[in-house]
Amino acid sequence: MDVRAQVSSVFHLDKCIGCHTCSLACNNLWTSREGTEYMWWNNVETKPGTGYPTLWEDQEKYRGGWELKGNSLKPRLGRRLGILTNLFYNPYLPIMDDYYEPWTYQYEHLFNAPPGEAPPTARAISKVTGRHVEIEAGPNWDDDLSGSSIYARNDINLNELTEEERTALFRIEQMVFFYIPRICNHCLNPGCLAVCPSGAIYKRGEDGVVLVSQEKCRGWRFCVSGCPYKKTYYNWATGKAEKCILCYPRIETGQAPACFHSCVGRIRYIGVLLYDADRIEEIASSSPESELVAAQRRIILDPNDPAVVSDARKSGIGDDWIKAAQKSPIYKFVKEWELALPLHAEFRTLPMLFYVPPLLPVIASNREGNYDLASGDFFANIGNSRVPIKYMARLFSAGNEEIIKSALRKLWAVRNYQQAKSVGNIDLKQAEALMSEAGCSAETAEQIARLTALPRFSDRFVLPPYHREESIEQFMQDPLAHRNQVGFGLNIPPRRGP
Ligand code: SF4
Ligand code: SF4
Incomplete structure (x- = not known):
């Protein structure tokens, strides 16, 4: 077991109000320069919708991420050697019209x-x-489904829906949408890094933040195609690639990234996860696709397990980081409660930003303003939701509908339980029955409700203290020990070293 630390995030989509404050906070800080005019390191999309750049999820068009060929994982764009022999040919780049x-x-x-x-x-x-x-066109052209029959219908996640389901979704009186804010996922198996012919992209040893070396970058732009989330951008003024840096100058000094700090809906959480770097290739190659989310959960280690703690120390992870991992809100949402899910796990980059799917599609029956628990099976409604489960599963669970249903069931049960306790319009016994059906204890429900609805700053942002000076000192002593270990095409960050 090779234990590494990763600063990871959760976005709770039920709380996002689509205000774009996050995008502006990022833009003011990092992309209000010449050459970055079209860049939104943080953007907020409306779903269903085609997003920014348009149709970014279509890997037939852009060839981003990884594909499984037999048992072997390979970047869709091809391996580095092939790219090096074809440096001047890349027809899979988004053009200005795809952005705006x-x-x-x-x-x-x-x-x-x-x-x-x-x-x-x-x-x-x-x-x-x-x-x-x-x-x-614009970076939020789909906003609030404006012009949805023209734009949102092109959302490729709708491909598997029947014509009847699509018609129901877009019938104007039933129209439903939600927002999805996107930043770089600081993946464990980054597609951008695997295809960079200059070796300019690296994953930082101490926290897993993925960065582009502005010295090494030669502007070949293969990372722009290779990132399936389209979160690397080309700066035409400097001739280099750029991307979200997770505000590392802020997190190193204990401050949350600007988009997290400014988030009006308080949907964003940040904290440390410990993972087993020995298993990256195995987990990213999991088959069938529908197993990817469960596999990704397995790579995340229990920070309270003494064996993990001991191996983490051997990898040079300090006790203060281990303590931060034990208090991590990300660990709770992703692993303990299984509520937060990776976006498009089928791209196989092992993204380290997770989303709590929105509960909005669940239609409760309503009688005289009250939820009608008496009429029976509320969970049956999940299957009849306004946004088809198939669509949500395409986004958040690589097509596995059971994973989505299970997360929505738990969210629904917690909501009912809290309502029964605080408003009293739902019978507590029935709410408790829902909870046990969703596999959630009263204690867990309290914790979920607290972290969702009433978190303090210090609950949402659990950042470890950085010892940047130590990393620099170690690098100065032994630069080779800190090189990126790019073997299979995976970038495993160097140990923090003792
Ligand atoms: S989302 Fe993943 S693949 Fe894309 S730029 Fe970030 S680390 Fe690279
Ligand atoms: S600031 Fe927060 S609530 Fe507003 S759009 Fe961004 S993520 Fe959503």
Whole structure:
């Protein structure tokens, strides 16, 4: 067992209000420079919808992530050797139209316009050409399902739905949507890293943050195709690739990343997970696809297990980090409660950002303003939800509908239980019966409710103290021991060393 530490996150989608504050916090800090105009390291999409860049989930188009060929895992874009022999040919890149042409408004015209009959206006001007543009796309073009029959219908996660299910989903009076904020997942098996011909992408030893060395990057842009989440971007001004850095200067000083800190819905959690780096290849190669989520849960180790603690110490993980892993809200959501799930596990990059799926699709019967528990089987409603379970499973459980149902059942049971206790409009005995059917104890329900609805800052953000100076010192003493171990194409971060 080779124990490593990873700073990981959970986004609770039931709480996201789609305000985009997170995107602006990130943009103000990192991407308000020349060459980054179109970049949103953090973006928020409406689902169903095609997202940003448009159709990013379509790996036939972009060839991102990994595929299993027999028992062997290989980047869809091809291995490094093949890429090196074909450096000038990559037809799988998103183009500007897939993102959008960045624009601003001609504000000075409001002040400088000559006197006229009509009040002056601030027309949109392209940030690329400086000319007037007709806005035809944007990073949140699907927002709140605007124009959904045109855009959201192209969402490839709807492919497996029957025509009848699609029609029901888009019937205007039944329209339903939710938001999904996206940043780099700081994957354990990053697709971006595996295809970089310059070896410029690396996973930091101490916390697993995936970064692009601006010195080594030669701007080949294979990482842009290789990331199935389209979370690496090309800066046309510097000629280098860039991506979310998980605000490492902030987390190293104990502050949550800007998008987490500013999140209005308080949907974001950050903390440490311990994992077994020896099993990355085995877990990422799990078959069938529907087993991937369960497999990914297995790679995460129990930080309270004495054997794990002892191996973690041998790997040079300090007691303060182990303690942070034991208090990690991520461990609770992902492993203990099995509520948070990776987005598109079938890309096989082992993403380390997890989502609690939204409960919104569950339709409860309602009588005179109250949930009608008496009419029977509430869990039966999960299958009849407005957003088909098949669709949710495509997003969050590599097609495994049971995993989604189980998470929704638990969320539903906890909600009913809390309502029965605090509002009193639901019979407590019936709520308890739902809980036991969902496999959730009263104690766990209290913990889930507390961390979901009433978390303090210190509950949501459990960041370990960094010892950056030690890592730098070790690197200076022995740079080779800190090289990325890129063998199979996986990037296993170096041990923190004692
Ligand atoms: S999401 Fe994963 S594959 Fe994409 S840039 Fe981040 S680490 Fe790389
Ligand atoms: S700030 Fe929070 S609530 Fe608002 S869109 Fe971003 S993730 Fe959602």
